[in-house]
Amino acid sequence: MGEPTPDVVVVGGGVIGLATAWRAAGRGLSVTVCDPAPGSGASTVAAGMLAPVTEAHYTEQALLRLTLDSAARWPALAAELADATGIDPAYRETGTVLAAADGGDLAMAEELHAFQQSLGLSVDRLTGREVRTLEPMLAPGIRGGLFVAGDHQVDPRRLIRALLAACATTGVTVRPDRVSAVRTDGDSATGVVLGDGTSLAAGQVLLAAGCWTGAIDGVPEGVLPTVRPVKGQLLRLQVPEQARPFLRHNLRGIVRGASIYLVPRADGELVLGATMEEQGFDTTVTAGAIYELLRDAREILPGITELTVTETQAGLRPATADNMPVLGATALPGLVLATGHFRNGILLAPVTADAVAAVLAGEATPEVARPFSPDRLVRPPSPMAVR
Numbered sequence: 001m002g003e004p005t006p007d008v009v010v011v012g013g014g015v016i017g018l019a020t021a022w023r024a025a026g027r028g029l030s031v032t033v034c035d036p037a038p039g040s041g042a043s044t045v046a047a048g049m050l051a052p053v054t055e056a057h058y059t060e061q062a063l064l065r066l067t068l069d070s071a072a073r074w075p076a077l078a079a080e081l082a083d084a085t086g087i088d089p090a091y092r093e094t095g096t097v098l099a100a101a102d103g104g105d106l107a108m109a110e111e112l113h114a115f116q117q118s119l120g121l122s123v124d125r126l127t128g129r130e131v132r133t134l135e136p137m138l139a140p141g142i143r144g145g146l147f148v149a150g151d152h153q154v155d156p157r158r159l160i161r162a163l164l165a166a167c168a169t170t171g172v173t174v175r176p177d178r179v180s181a182v183r184t185d186g187d188s189a190t191g192v193v194l195g196d197g198t199s200l201a202a203g204q205v206l207l208a209a210g211c212w213t214g215a216i217d218g219v220p221e222g223v224l225p226t227v228r229p230v231k232g233q234l235l236r237l238q239v240p241e242q243a244r245p246f247l248r249h250n251l252r253g254i255v256r257g258a259s260i261y262l263v264p265r266a267d268g269e270l271v272l273g274a275t276m277e278e279q280g281f282d283t284t285v286t287a288g289a290i291y292e293l294l295r296d297a298r299e300i301l302p303g304i305t306e307l308t309v310t311e312t313q314a315g316l317r318p319a320t321a322d323n324m325p326v327l328g329a330t331a332l333p334g335l336v337l338a339t340g341h342f343r344n345g346i347l348l349a350p351v352t353a354d355a356v357a358a359v360l361a362g363e364a365t366p367e368v369a370r371p372f373s374p375d376r377l378v379r380p381p382s383p384m385a386v387r
């Protein structure tokens with residue numbers, strides 16, 4: 001007797017694939033995740049800011065609704081994961097301080113503040129003195145800033161470990177297989193072809209392979225939107241015990257017009273990021289990027305030069321043509337998508353998992369996720385199209 005056919009095969013075990021697999025299994029579906037190296041993509045590089053408000057300038061209105069909705073789900077999701085697995089994903093309600101280095105940076109912060117207020121978001125405007133009261137390690141010359149009480153953080157690496165454990169406890173099978181193609185019977189998706197050429201049949205296929213989603217063959221033309229990699233480089237530093245807390249909140253800086261962020265963890269890790277580069281599938285770490293991040297960070301936080309650098313890294317954010325995610329059913333029956341989360345995949349994991357699990361269970365796409373249907377980005381090829 002062969003293996004039983006799962007209801008769903010999930011291609012990709014990053015935060016999106018694993019969270020959705022867990023939620024789908026929680027709805028009684030049998031789920032198999034295929035990934036040669038679960039958690040090895042963007043999710044393990046991410047800083048873990050949960051920042052619907054300070055990221056609002058990158059987003060459209062519908063996406064803002066999605067990010068706010070997801071942020072509201074985080075406390076319960078983190079508690080549920082910790083309860084189910086004993087692994088705490090380190091969700092922390094730190095709030096976020098934004099510091100402007102000079103007069104031009106302050107003007108940018110004020111513009112951002114006006115935009116956030118026009119969206120009805122809760123943000124406080126701070127003088128230089130008020131910013132430094134919140135974060136005493138900041139440079140004396142900081143001109144002013146903002147405080148966002150609702151933008152928090154989680155540790156993505158702990159999150160992945162917790163999701164893998166939660167998947168195991170709900171009966172999700174995680175297979176270390178690369179998927180080379182989606183299998184179809186002409187009308188619908190019927191499973192996947194693995195890297196070794198064998199097939200795995202499934203009731204439905206969920207593509208959640210981040211920026212590698214487009215490399216999976218077998219999907220008819222006009223079904224998959226393009227997903228491109230946007231490179232981000234960052235570094236991790238360690239704050240010695242006697243110097244903690246080095247920062248009390250997530251810190252964003254505007255330094256001569258450039259944006260940086262620092263995310264302090266309870267265990268002394270401090271994540272400094274990140275570049276935004278259109279370099280294709282390149283994950284090299286460059287001296288120039290690390291130099292610029294440290295140079296800008298030192299300007300607002302001089303003490304950073306005393307810290308130990310523990311890691312430098314580059315990851316690939318999955319981005320669509322409109323930089324918004326693609327969630328839900330595709331034009332090919334049985335094929336569902338959850339990718340394109342770009343700068344906010346950690347933040348968007350809870351709402352994505354709940355919405356896409358609902359679709360996999362045969363329900364209508366929840367209202368908040370409807371604007372993100374893959375249809376908006378793809379047009380079926382015309383029958384007359386010459387290739």
Ligand SMILES: Cc1cc2nc3c(=O)[nH]c(=O)nc-3n(C[C@H](O)[C@H](O)[C@H](O)COP(=O)(O)OP(=O)(O)OC[C@H]3O[C@@H](n4cnc5c(N)ncnc54)[C@H](O)[C@@H]3O)c2cc1C
Nearest residue numbers: 012014016041042043048049179210232315344345346347
């Ligand atoms: C520098 C940086 C900082 C970031 N900071 C934040 C942040 O602070 N907050 C936030 O919300 N987001 C942040 N992000 C964005 C976030 O990391 C991504 O949006 C999110 O991780 C995407 O998750 P994913 O599961 O879709 O993709 P990934 O994590 O990339 O996972 C894709 C998975 O698919 C697997 N895979 C690929 N091809 C195949 C195949 N053929 N068969 C099977 N499996 C396959 C890979 O092995 C991988 O495990 C950051 C990203 C970067 C790069």
